Amino acid sequence: MNCPYCGHHDSKVIDSRDVNEGIRRRRQCLGCGSRFTTYERLQSATLFVVKKDRRREEFSRDKLLTGIRKACEKRPLPTGTVDKLADDIEAELYHQGKAEIPSAVIGDMVMERLKSLDHIAYIRFASVYRDFTDITTLKQELDTLLSAEAKVSHPTSQLPLLPDDRLEPLTKGHRRGRMKARVKR
Numbered sequence: 603m604n605c606p607y608c609g610h611h612d613s614k615v616i617d618s619r620d621v622n623e624g625i626r627r628r629r630q631c632l633g634c635g636s637r638f639t640t641y642e643r644l645q646s647a648t649l650f651v652v653k654k655d656r657r658r659e660e661f662s663r664d665k666l667l668t669g670i671r672k673a674c675e676k677r678p679l680p681t682g683t684v685d686k687l688a689d690d691i692e693a694e695l696y697h698q699g700k701a702e703i704p705s706a707v708i709g710d711m712v713m714e715r716l717k718s719l720d721h722i723a724y725i726r727f728a729s730v731y732r733d734f735t736d737i738t739t740l741k742q743e744l745d746t747l748l749s750a751e752a753k754v755s756h757p758t759s760q761l762p763l764l765p766d767d768r769l770e771p772l773t774k775g776h777r778r779g780r781m782k783a784r785v786k787r
């Protein structure tokens with residue numbers, strides 16, 4: 603396979619892994635040094651992505667990667683997060699063993715993962731992929747995210763208000779009271 607960055611015809615394999623029914627190879631271009639991934643299926647079946655207008659296009663990990671990378675641009679994510687995300691999705695797609703996958707399914711898979719990873723990246727991806735035409739839909743999505751975030755962060759941010767030694771008798775007493783009440787019933 604030619605290098606997707608410079609078109610050079612030769613590359614060396616730096617890592618290869620069995621993935622379900624195929625082999626995933628990490629390659630380095632001997633021309634420009636860029637790294638890219640190839641996937642070889644043992645049954646030589648290609649995975650096709652069915653677009654909204656029913657056109658079919660061969661699945662491209664690089665395209666997937668580009669979309670995710672754009673959404674995650676300048677976000678404080680650990681190195682390798684984006685690649686890992688693309689890897690996970692690619693592996694899951696091939697694992698399903700289907701010949702065709704609707705692009706919407708892949709989009710949902712990305713959104714689901716970005717949602718738990720980084721909300722800004724999620725909103726960026728969603729606004730491109732879901733094509734939020736009106737601001738109300740986007741606001742609804744943001745509100746859902748924010749209320750979920752508030753629920754999660756509340757208990758941890760409230761705890762340090764009291765020192766542990768003062769907090770403990772309070773919680774113990776509370777617990778005892780609740781146990782008594784339960785016994786009576």
Ligand SMILES: [Zn+2]
Binds near residue numbers: 610632
């Ligand atoms: Zn190259």
